[in-house]
Amino acid sequence: MSAHLLDVRDLGKRFSRNGRLVTALDGISLTVARGETLALVGPSGSGKSTLGRAILRLIEPDRGEISFEGKNLLGLNSADLRAARARLQMVSQDPQAAFNPRATVARVIDDPLRIHGLGSRTERPAMIARLLERVGLSPDLHRRAVHEISGGQRQRVAIARAIATKPSLIVLDEAVSALDVSVRGDILELLADLQRDENIAYLFISHDLGVVRAVAHRVAIMDAGRIVETGDARTVVADPQSATGKALVAAVPKLRYRAATEKA
Ligand SMILES: Nc1ncnc2c1ncn2[C@@H]1O[C@H](COP(=O)(O)OP(=O)(O)OP(=O)(O)O)[C@@H](O)[C@H]1O
Numbered sequence: 001m002s003a004h005l006l007d008v009r010d011l012g013k014r015f016s017r018n019g020r021l022v023t024a025l026d027g028i029s030l031t032v033a034r035g036e037t038l039a040l041v042g043p044s045g046s047g048k049s050t051l052g053r054a055i056l057r058l059i060e061p062d063r064g065e066i067s068f069e070g071k072n073l074l075g076l077n078s079a080d081l082r083a084a085r086a087r088l089q090m091v092s093q094d095p096q097a098a099f100n101p102r103a104t105v106a107r108v109i110d111d112p113l114r115i116h117g118l119g120s121r122t123e124r125p126a127m128i129a130r131l132l133e134r135v136g137l138s139p140d141l142h143r144r145a146v147h148e149i150s151g152g153q154r155q156r157v158a159i160a161r162a163i164a165t166k167p168s169l170i171v172l173d174e175a176v177s178a179l180d181v182s183v184r185g186d187i188l189e190l191l192a193d194l195q196r197d198e199n200i201a202y203l204f205i206s207h208d209l210g211v212v213r214a215v216a217h218r219v220a221i222m223d224a225g226r227i228v229e230t231g232d233a234r235t236v237v238a239d240p241q242s243a244t245g246k247a248l249v250a251a252v253p254k255l256r257y258r259a260a261t262e263k264a
């Protein structure tokens with residue numbers, strides 16, 4: 001048993017595509033501590049989303065182990081898996097694709113409460129109002145359809161839905177990538193507030209090294225289904241050791257400049 005919140009060991013996953021096997025995860029091991037943000041970066045197709053989805057048990061890995069809150073996630077019966085799922089949530093880039101766009105905001109947040117048996121039918125509207133306030137939205141928004149609200153508001157609703165079941169870990173898969181810069185900053189601030197208040201850990205999948213440097217405690221760099229480098233986020237972004245890390249940083253001129261001036 002692991003003392004870490006999340007402990008992934010030697011995870012492997014291959015997909016068959018057009019009769020060919022694609023190795024998406026090739027022996028991934030990592031840990032996440034309670035209240036920690038681990039960023040996952042890497043080129044497109046390196047396996048980041050597959051890793052996030054495997055941890056959420058949205059896909060079954062071919063091999064390896066995942067321990068979450070001290071339990072073997074891959075060996076749980078369906079009742080225990082359901083309980084674990086309440087503690088393990090996800091926010092993706094496009095919540096509109098994840099929700100029924102015609103559903104109301106209230107419905108989207110009510111679903112996890114109902115599924116996990118949190119609150120009675122009469123208690124849940126007040127719970128939904130509190131969750132909306134917690135993510136900086138007016139409770140009056142609850143009647144609106146998710147397709148009617150702005151992208152930033154929708155991402156706040158996705159976060160409200162994710163925290164409804166009091167998770168200890170949220171996988172954020174490019175969760176702020178589609179937002180424009182000022183909205184992105186507000187959402188990152190909200191995520192930081194929630195982490196500080198609720199001690200939530202984040203697996204923060206991102207291609208934006210500037211954001212990673214600002215929000216993550218540690219970073220893991222993936223390439224072709226493997227982790228090629230891990231370390232303190234600022235240190236790795238300032239001075240990556242792996243070829244993949246160097247290439248990622250070199251692709252962002254501003255970061256290269258900042259790393260150079262900070263070293264001087
Ligand atoms: N359901 C699937 N069926 C077949 N192949 C898949 C499937 N999901 C992912 N793959 C393949 O697995 C590899 C890893 O994909 P993944 O989506 O995890 O990469 P990623 O790092 O998230 O990329 P991006 O930065 O573009 O989001 C890719 O080669 C991808 O084509």
Ligand SMILES: [Mg+2]
Nearest residue numbers: 048049050173
């Ligand atoms: Mg992805």
